[in-house]
Amino acid sequence: MATQGPIHDPANVDPMIDPRTGEYAVLAPGHNFKSVTQKIAGIVLTDHTPWAWVGGLFLAATIATGVIIGVTWLVLKGVGIWGITIPGAWGFAIINFVWWIGIGHAGTLISAILLLFKQTWRNSINRFAEAMTIFAVCCAGIFPLLHVGRPWLGYWLLPYPNTMNLWPQFRSPLAWDVFAVSTYATISVVFWYIGMIPDFGTLRDRATLPLAKYFYGMLSLGWRGSTRHWIRYESASLLLAGLSTPLVLSVHTTISFDFAVAAMAGWHTTIFPPYFVAGAVYSGFAMVLTLAIPIRKFYHLEDLVTLRHLDNMAKVMLATGSIVAYGYGMEVFMSWYSASHWEFFMMWNRMFGPMGWAYWILILTNLAIPLTTLWSRKLRVNVLYLFCLSFVVNIGMWFERFVIVVTSLYRDYLPSSWGTYRATKWDYILFLGTWGMFTFLFLLFARLAPMIPMSEIRMMLPQTKIRHGGEDAEVVVQEAL
Amino acid sequence: MPPREGVYGLLAEFNTPSELVHATEMAHRAGYRRMECYTPYPVEEAAEALRFHKTGVPLMCLVGGVMGLITGYGMEVWVNVWGYPLNIAGRPLFSWPAFVIPGYEWTILFAGLSAAFGMIAQNGLPQLYHPLFNAPNFRDGATTDKFFLCLESHDPQFSPLETRAFLEKFSPVSVVEVDH
Numbered sequence: 058m059a060t061q062g063p064i065h066d067p068a069n070v071d072p073m074i075d076p077r078t079g080e081y082a083v084l085a086p087g088h089n090f091k092s093v094t095q096k097i098a099g100i101v102l103t104d105h106t107p108w109a110w111v112g113g114l115f116l117a118a119t120i121a122t123g124v125i126i127g128v129t130w131l132v133l134k135g136v137g138i139w140g141i142t143i144p145g146a147w148g149f150a151i152i153n154f155v156w157w158i159g160i161g162h163a164g165t166l167i168s169a170i171l172l173l174f175k176q177t178w179r180n181s182i183n184r185f186a187e188a189m190t191i192f193a194v195c196c197a198g199i200f201p202l203l204h205v206g207r208p209w210l211g212y213w214l215l216p217y218p219n220t221m222n223l224w225p226q227f228r229s230p231l232a233w234d235v236f237a238v239s240t241y242a243t244i245s246v247v248f249w250y251i252g253m254i255p256d257f258g259t260l261r262d263r264a265t266l267p268l269a270k271y272f273y274g275m276l277s278l279g280w281r282g283s284t285r286h287w288i289r290y291e292s293a294s295l296l297l298a299g300l301s302t303p304l305v306l307s308v309h310t311t312i313s314f315d316f317a318v319a320a321m322a323g324w325h326t327t328i329f330p331p332y333f334v335a336g337a338v339y340s341g342f343a344m345v346l347t348l349a350i351p352i353r354k355f356y357h358l359e360d361l362v363t364l365r366h367l368d369n370m371a372k373v374m375l376a377t378g379s380i381v382a383y384g385y386g387m388e389v390f391m392s393w394y395s396a397s398h399w400e401f402f403m404m405w406n407r408m409f410g411p412m413g414w415a416y417w418i419l420i421l422t423n424l425a426i427p428l429t430t431l432w433s434r435k436l437r438v439n440v441l442y443l444f445c446l447s448f449v450v451n452i453g454m455w456f457e458r459f460v461i462v463v464t465s466l467y468r469d470y471l472p473s474s475w476g477t478y479r480a481t482k483w484d485y486i487l488f489l490g491t492w493g494m495f496t497f498l499f500l501l502f503a504r505l506a507p508m509i510p511m512s513e514i515r516m517m518l519p520q521t522k523i524r525h526g527g528e529d530a531e532v533v534v535q536e537a538l
Numbered sequence: 539m540p541p542r543e544g545v546y547g548l549l550a551e552f553n554t555p556s557e558l559v560h561a562t563e564m565a566h567r568a569g570y571r572r573m574e575c576y577t578p579y580p581v582e583e584a585a586e587a588l589r590f591h592k593t594g595v596p597l598m599c600l601v602g603g604v605m606g607l608i609t610g611y612g613m614e615v616w617v618n619v620w621g622y623p624l625n626i627a628g629r630p631l632f633s634w635p636a637f638v639i640p641g642y643e644w645t646i647l648f649a650g651l652s653a654a655f656g657m658i659a660q661n662g663l664p665q666l667y668h669p670l671f672n673a674p675n676f677r678d679g680a681t682t683d684k685f686f687l688c689l690e691s692h693d694p695q696f697s698p699l700e701t702r703a704f705l706e707k708f709s710p711v712s713v714v715e716v717d718h
Contacts, residue, residue, distance in 0.1 A: 089683065090578060090682060090683030091682060091683045094578075094682045094683065216613060216617060222622065223622060224617040224618075224621050224622040225617070226618070226624055226626065227614045227617065227618050227633075227636060227637055227640060228618070228626050228629060228633050228636040232640065233639040233640055233643075236610075236639065236640040236643040236644065237639065237643050240643040240644070240646055240647040243647060243650075243651070244646065244647065244650045244651075247650060247651065247654045248650070248654075251654050251657070251658075254663075255579075255681070258681045259578070259681040259682060261677075261681075262677040262678065262680075262681045262682070263681075263682070274666065275666070278658065278663040278664035278665070278666075279663055279664050279665040279666045279667070279668060280663065280681070281576060281668055281670060281671070281676075281680060281681075282576045282577050282578060282680045282681055283574050283575070283576055283661075284574060284575040284576070284577060284580075284581065284584045284585050284588060284590065285574065285585070285588070285590050285661075286661045286663075287577065287579075287580035287581070287585070288580065288582070288585045288590060288593055289593045289594075289595050289657045289660055289661055290580070290657060290661070291580050292593045292595040292596060292653075292657070293595050293599075293653045293654055293656070293657035296595065296596060296599045296649075296650075296653040297650055297653055297654060300599075300646050300649055300650045300653070301650070303646065304643075304646045304650075307639070307642060307643065307646075311639055314639075511578075512578065512579045512580075513579070515578055515579040515683075516579045516580070520554070520555075521555060521579070521581075522556075523555055523556050523559055523581075523583045524556040
């Protein structure tokens, strides 16, 4: 614990700043077990559904019809309605897949890696970051499934005994992807649900509507907070965190293998796995900010999701963004140092070719704007700035995947096979549709499930301190009140 | 099998975790064994007082992980060497490095599912009915802000009057008799 004195004048000190450290507090002072429970459970159990929520849900549902329309038309007509063609056979489908799944990775990072590192500030943002992961994986999964061409035969990707006597080919990174992404989706859902069981118990006990009692009662599995249950529960949570940590790293590594294993200029590099993982976390934290900032404002959760959280998330973005910047620098360096004619041409074409604009948008939005400004603490706790920046970074990360997928493919080894890539309106409709779908699912989650883990917030309160002996228990009661 | 009729136990309610831990520790020293604490968040000191340390969850997780590894990797080897051998650019049929990733993913999948469902199973969940839910003050507090100690009636030392007197010594908010 830092012991430096108060850095602010006591007269105009911000109550949210911890005088011992000069940092913003993780939780606002003055809360007790009941107040945090009421605050979080109240969002779900209230009779009053805010009109803005209904409007948002309606708007999101309208946009999400893009998925229904886009998928229906694709099933009827085939993947030819997309802009994919030879040589650019991957196009939006793979760009969007990598982008969405990368966004999901911050949720797992927050729920697993920060848990192992005992970063308790994560407790406030853990639950909705995990929800974000699951919904992002839902959106991501649509694209490769459709991109296989005949999505109704998608189950052929799975190993199962069949009358054709065919089996998957396990030397292919595309088969690895199936295993990595399906495991990731399953473990993320299980981890998320396990985390919510005690909170569903709280909702069951506080609900007044019979339907809500029934619904949350079923979901809570009859949780009653028994200490033996809690110890097993904590053990399982820790194990799941320990398992999710290598999992999340392996998922984006595997996705980068889709590229890196191919003998294609600009893809065939060993830096791809770490650079993809860092980029995923970078965009994921940007998405957590995109979601957290309006939520804390709309539901008045500034006490629980404080400026400390925003500051810390911005710091993680600064760190991962710097790793991504190193990756970009190394790509440029290697294209020269490899002395490979194709690598050199690929980089020249990426920067100054017909699609060079995409590369410079990427550099501007992913590096120039965030990595120069996030050093400033003032900007890191400026809510409006962070909200805008989160969009800038996610645009940048989308362009990163665009640049990787398109610029390597459309001008490869043989100039006679060069082409170009142009997305069609169906590419855009489906991509926008997944945005609507993501928002729709997230809004439903915000209304129906506890967005912030109540039991974990309770553990962060000073009242949890145990005084041994019992004689001074009265003192503890006084302090707690 | 505990009796299904009569008194399930005596439930003492406390305002702070410190009082709960103290009472639990004293109950253990007094010889009570069939007891359980109920708290709105994990209180490790209460588990210490109950002398509950070891859970079976890590072992189940390990067994699940090993099974996942054997299943996943074994399936790949069988498929690509015997089930459906394919010559891909002259690479060996047993391309062991390429099989690492799916094997690894299934290790994590099986281990994670074993830990999660093993924990639920060991906890005896889902169990939608429990006698404690009959206690008038339990559901209002156990998942929100109160700390409970339940001394169960099938403990050999349990007696409705003496146990109640014992619990009253720790100045709980209330001591309630819980029926099955």
